[in-house]
Amino acid sequence: MSTAPLLSVDGLRVGFATEDGVVQAVDEVSFDLRPGEVLAIVGESGSGKSVTAQTIIGLTRANNARIEGSVKLDGKELTSASDAEMRRLRGERVAMIFQDPMTSFNPVYRIGAQIVEAIRAHRPDTSKAQGKERVVELFDAVGIPNAEQRVDDYPHEFSGGMRQRAMIAMALALEPEVLIADEPTTALDVTIQAQILDLLEQLNRERNLATILITHDLGVVAEVANRVLVMYAGKVVEQGTLDEIFYDPQHPYTWGLLGSLTRIDRPRPHRLPQIAGSPPSLLDLPEGCPFRPRCPHEFSKCPQYPPLEARLPESPGHCDRCWLSPEQKRDKRVVEGQIGLEAPQAGQGA
Amino acid sequence: MSRFIARRVVAMIGVLFAVSVIVFVVFMVLPKQNPAQTLAGKNATPVLVKSIEEEWGFDDSLVVQYGTMMKKVFTGELTSYKPRIPVDDQIREGIPATFSLTIGAAIIWLFFGLLLGYFSALRAGGWLDRILTGLSIAGISIPVFLLAPVLLYFLTYKFEIFPNAQYVPFGEDPYEWLRHLILPWFTLAVLSIGFYSRVLRSNMLDVMNEDYVRTARAKGLSERQVMTRHVLRNSLIPVITLFGLDFGTTIAGTAIITEVLYSINGVGFYAADAVKKFELPPIMGVALYGAFFVVLVNALVDIAYAYLDPRVRLGEAGSE
Numbered sequence: 001m002s003t004a005p006l007l008s009v010d011g012l013r014v015g016f017a018t019e020d021g022v023v024q025a026v027d028e029v030s031f032d033l034r035p036g037e038v039l040a041i042v043g044e045s046g047s048g049k050s051v052t053a054q055t056i057i058g059l060t061r062a063n064n065a066r067i068e069g070s071v072k073l074d075g076k077e078l079t080s081a082s083d084a085e086m087r088r089l090r091g092e093r094v095a096m097i098f099q100d101p102m103t104s105f106n107p108v109y110r111i112g113a114q115i116v117e118a119i120r121a122h123r124p125d126t127s128k129a130q131g132k133e134r135v136v137e138l139f140d141a142v143g144i145p146n147a148e149q150r151v152d153d154y155p156h157e158f159s160g161g162m163r164q165r166a167m168i169a170m171a172l173a174l175e176p177e178v179l180i181a182d183e184p185t186t187a188l189d190v191t192i193q194a195q196i197l198d199l200l201e202q203l204n205r206e207r208n209l210a211t212i213l214i215t216h217d218l219g220v221v222a223e224v225a226n227r228v229l230v231m232y233a234g235k236v237v238e239q240g241t242l243d244e245i246f247y248d249p250q251h252p253y254t255w256g257l258l259g260s261l262t263r264i265d266r267p268r269p270h271r272l273p274q275i276a277g278s279p280p281s282l283l284d285l286p287e288g289c290p291f292r293p294r295c296p297h298e299f300s301k302c303p304q305y306p307p308l309e310a311r312l313p314e315s316p317g318h319c320d321r322c323w324l325s326p327e328q329k330r331d332k333r334v335v336e337g338q339i340g341l342e343a344p345q346a347g348q349g350a
Numbered sequence: 351m352s353r354f355i356a357r358r359v360v361a362m363i364g365v366l367f368a369v370s371v372i373v374f375v376v377f378m379v380l381p382k383q384n385p386a387q388t389l390a391g392k393n394a395t396p397v398l399v400k401s402i403e404e405e406w407g408f409d410d411s412l413v414v415q416y417g418t419m420m421k422k423v424f425t426g427e428l429t430s431y432k433p434r435i436p437v438d439d440q441i442r443e444g445i446p447a448t449f450s451l452t453i454g455a456a457i458i459w460l461f462f463g464l465l466l467g468y469f470s471a472l473r474a475g476g477w478l479d480r481i482l483t484g485l486s487i488a489g490i491s492i493p494v495f496l497l498a499p500v501l502l503y504f505l506t507y508k509f510e511i512f513p514n515a516q517y518v519p520f521g522e523d524p525y526e527w528l529r530h531l532i533l534p535w536f537t538l539a540v541l542s543i544g545f546y547s548r549v550l551r552s553n554m555l556d557v558m559n560e561d562y563v564r565t566a567r568a569k570g571l572s573e574r575q576v577m578t579r580h581v582l583r584n585s586l587i588p589v590i591t592l593f594g595l596d597f598g599t600t601i602a603g604t605a606i607i608t609e610v611l612y613s614i615n616g617v618g619f620y621a622a623d624a625v626k627k628f629e630l631p632p633i634m635g636v637a638l639y640g641a642f643f644v645v646l647v648n649a650l651v652d653i654a655y656a657y658l659d660p661r662v663r664l665g666e667a668g669s670e
Contacts, residue, residue, distance in 0.1 A: 059564065059567055083573075087570050087573075090568055090569065091570035096568040098568075103561040104562055104564075104565045105565065106562040106565075106584065107659070108584060108587075108658065108660060117569070117579075118570065121569060121572070122570055154661070156660070156661050167565075170565075170569065
């Protein structure tokens with residue numbers, strides 16, 4: 001991964017002014033993304049993952065939004081780009097797939113027409129017939145059978161999995177460089193989830209896409225991601241490669257997420273572990289570490305806000321936001337019950 | 351689509367049949383008074399009542415009586431008795447005026463209602479929205495019987511901008527036709543302009559939060575394309591339903607007040623006159639005529655609805 005980053009987010013902060021005060025939905029998020037890479041952003045609902053993604057393509061611009069920091073695509077600053085520039089970039093260079101394929105298509109237009117609309121928004125001289133041909137190609141590429149007929153179907157005539165494939169086809173229509181998938185499998189059946197993930201992985205490989213995958217499902221992350229960003233209350237609490245996060249997690253919140261996974265290689269627990277409590281209100285964050293009230297390992301240093309830094313000399317890219325020393329973390333993690341401790345076995349990616 | 355239309359037409363005939371039965375029961379069966387007496391009107395001679403009794407066959411069974419009534423309706427033999435004027439002719443004569451009034455008003459209220467609603471929604475919360483909201487509520491609140499005299503007083507008597515009421519047939523003089531109808535049109539439309547702009551505004555604000563609108567933005571459509579092709583297009587669906595109901599009832603009823611206030615001799619004027627004179631046959635005729643248009647317009651709207659929202663057509667795809 002020596003190539004220059006395609007997308008580079010630095011110190012991104014997004015706040016929304018409300019009647020009750022400013023909701024800081026995203027606070028100091030930074031990451032780089034290179035072609036062919038899959039970055040997973042993980043966190044509970046309300047952790048700021050979707051806002052981060054939507055801010056990248058300018059969908060959070062509103063009168064009450066305060067956006068600070070920098071988002072650079074190929075070196076070009078996007079936070080200060082005009083609305084018209086952002087519009088040209090959306091779909092053309094950065095495409096997005098949304099969570100619920102049931103509601104993400106307009107019910108009153110044919111699916112094919114909605115994709116042609118996307119193509120013609122950027123290439124006005126494409127005729128409708130040419131556009132339709134392109135949609136048929138795309139449907140074939142994403143594995144929608146009978147593409148010729150299905151382009152003329154309405155969204156309600158598609159199944160959920162097929163709609164998500166059509167959504168992916170739409171995202172790929174203009175050959176974007178960056179693909180943002182916001183919970184692409186959450187609304188789907190498990191078997192369909194696996195198919196969609198395989199498809200995303202295949203497309204990522206074939207087209208050398210830089211992909212941001214937003215999810216709360218660590219199973220999904222394990223399957224496709226190269227790097228992981230764990231978010232909590234709008235802040236990055238830990239980031240690193242897939243192996244670093246899964247085999248040597250440093251932040252108690254990540255332990256909680258990993259601990260609440262069902263595993264087939266462990267004895268079945270009486271009850272699936274969960275993280276006690278619920279995420280804090282973004283209007284009323286605790287002082288210091290935002291995870292403090294839910295953290296079983298809270299100690300005297302926690303009321304100070306911990307910096308995001310690499311604490312393990314052997315892995316400089318692995319950063320976390322927790323005051324515990326690496327040794328303390330190792331000990332506590334063992335006591336907590338064997339979270340991600342096995343070393344990766346040879347030949348096994350995830 | 352043709353099966354959908356066929357089903358709608360069958361349903362329409364069913365509803366009309368039901369309405370005719372209700373009219374029959376309400377006017378002929380339920381009243382304790384001899385129906386012939388009622389039909390004859392105030393101060394009728396016994397001779398007239400007798401002849402009406404024979405004409406309508408009030409000694410026959412109810413089913414036969416219903417048949418006789420419907421035969422009169424369909425053959426145009428339904429007449430008022432004092433003086434003897436066929437109801438059919440009167441309604442026919444009134445239709446051009448009533449349609450000129452209602453169709454014109456409907457075009458005006460749709461155009462302005464949607465225009466104001468659209469801009470209100472685009473600028474939701476801003477000063478333009480607030481002004482339009484105030485105007486809409488004023489429009490909804492002003493009763494027609496107040497608005498019409500006020501407009502007449504200021505714009506006709508005081509400043510003589512518009513002529514004093516009456517209806518001039520289009521064929522006679524299109525310009526005068528238009529000039530005479532402007533005040534009635536706006537009088538009839540004002541309430542609906544306010545109402546429709548409110549409905550469209552709230553529909554649009556709902557639709558703006560839909561996932562597919564976010565998708566439309568994410569694929570790089572311009573804000574105007576997003577607003578017209580996705581937000582407005584989908585917000586119109588409930589408005590069309592509303593329009594079907596409103597337009598039907600305007601032809602069948604609401605227009606009566608406006609016609610009377612502006613002395614437009616349309617069907618509503620005729621009905622109001624019949625009520626004043628206690629003449630039953632015209633009221634029956636107008637009730638059936640009104641029902642016919644309410645049902646017809648609703649069927650047309652259902653068909654338009656199926657065109658606007660493909661999910662409605664699902665019912666026809668039973669064989670799939």
